[in-house]
Amino acid sequence: MSIPRLMLTAALLGLSPAAFAQGQPPREVPARSLPVPGDVSPQVQRLIAAPLRTGWNTPPTTPEGWRQLAETGAAATRQALPGLKDRLKVDVEPGEMGGVKVFRVTPKEIRPENRNRLLIHIHGGCYVLNPGEAGLPEAIFMAGFGGYRVISVDYRMPPEAYFPAALDDVLAVWKAALRDNDPKRMAVFGSSAGGALTLEMVLRAKAEGLPLPAAIAPGTPMSDVTGVGDSFQTNALVDNVLVAVDGFCHAATQFYAKGHDLKDPLLSPIHGDVTGFPPTILTTGTRDLLLSNTVRMHRKLRNAGVEAALQVFEGQSHAHYYRDDTAPESREAFSEIAGFFDKHLAK
């Protein structure tokens, strides 16, 4: 892919012209062969060595196509769940909160200081993928590595329901959770679209005058889906998960948005007013296509006076930190988030 093509497709896709400075010369970078770094665990080396995601640039073009793509991915993830639950000593029970499907993800041993605490998890998948149990791996990592009770929201997705249905469902679960739980003892987390929904949920809760969670952990959030962010260029074809700005994830987001303005803070929370946000920890990797989406959100929070921490993992592409529960870096990432929550949640 050459950037001229990218800039052309940017126009075709409706990506923001604000993505690029006008009248400034680009940097010409020759073709390169990037070796797998040796300074990460063998598990992360294998994640980095994996080829680009199959079909990254051939997204479905029909609702049924999207449903099939989601189901194919979900079937693969479901196969991995028994082993994952077993290794991380976590139980999963389906349930419902506020009329929304959820899963209760409970460690066999809840840490004593977490007995009265509750985390809400919002899964990723570009607003379209990971239905049902397929949304659970990150919740299981958090429950297992952090020793917290987790509610994972199985929000509605296209083609069943479009923007802002996912966010409506998250808010419904939050309101239901508030009935039985002190918000000072609750945190919200999720990655990718789940990271964006975590930020959008706080924006919406603020607007509705609802109590906010005591802390949040948006991982590599899709905080700007208008194409703005330098790592959309620098990490294009370097990140093997999202691969490029004009790939399947942007197509999925457009499918969810259904014509709604992508600049809306409830789709691109980088444009929201983050004043008064709870303490926030953000996670990304050096090869992440959303490295810029993550660090820009971190700077925005800091500039608004919000306590915000950033962790960046060597060599990792988008959301690699919850791909392999045996990688020491995965335990590290979730232990860091768990520690941040422990610092900011009441007991």
Next chain:
Amino acid sequence: MSIPRLMLTAALLGLSPAAFAQGQPPREVPARSLPVPGDVSPQVQRLIAAPLRTGWNTPPTTPEGWRQLAETGAAATRQALPGLKDRLKVDVEPGEMGGVKVFRVTPKEIRPENRNRLLIHIHGGCYVLNPGEAGLPEAIFMAGFGGYRVISVDYRMPPEAYFPAALDDVLAVWKAALRDNDPKRMAVFGSSAGGALTLEMVLRAKAEGLPLPAAIAPGTPMSDVTGVGDSFQTNALVDNVLVAVDGFCHAATQFYAKGHDLKDPLLSPIHGDVTGFPPTILTTGTRDLLLSNTVRMHRKLRNAGVEAALQVFEGQSHAHYYRDDTAPESREAFSEIAGFFDKHLAK
């Protein structure tokens, strides 16, 4: 530059074979034209748009050549100093501490809470560049934006003196500072080689049983000069300051090391024992060749239980955050560091 050439030169340069995983396929990335991002200030856009540093891959080969290169750069920096001091309302006086040349960099208005506090600054320049006043810009940014008194160490450099002369000088200044100042009221900071020297200074002070500073701020530290770090590959020819792992900066470091093992923690502090380190804030940019050097150091500190914060600036190459005092991102970076020091230093 193709990576096969890089890997060849890595062997020639004595870079660590541990830099790369064995037997894992590399990622093939086609040639690209990276536009200047539109989501940074016009000042930072200009920094990003600048061409690759002149002579990045043609380092001097004689001591006299290095001296001339350092002097040419220093002459240019000296020209900019009067304006910089004026805009940031800072006075500079030469002096001496512990037998080492220093500059006292003092804001015309010291913030009241900083009256009894002192910062020690260690300039960058690959251990060879920025002699005399040329090492001052970062100290002036800190004094001006942070309202702190700063001592900037004009440590000896090759061809006058080699490893570990620079570190010896920093330690001599630290010991002298301890005579009149409470270490709980002092912090140490610097970028690039100055970031490495900040970390090396703490390693040495620990080893000698000296009191440690209350906080440190190593910016984009040369924490691993053995060639290990994925961003040496991913940001090669993307970073327009250091440009590539086998460029002038590595040659300068070898000139300083004079045959000493580059894996020594006093040259590659990533290999040191950071247990008990003071609270640390690290700064880098998404295009920084030392992005990995910085985030790996952050993770190492966190894994050792050290309070450590990370800030990453959109689109910036190596140490761009102290290139233009009129860029809002510069004020932001130094205000963040100043706030971190304020939190951790006694009054």
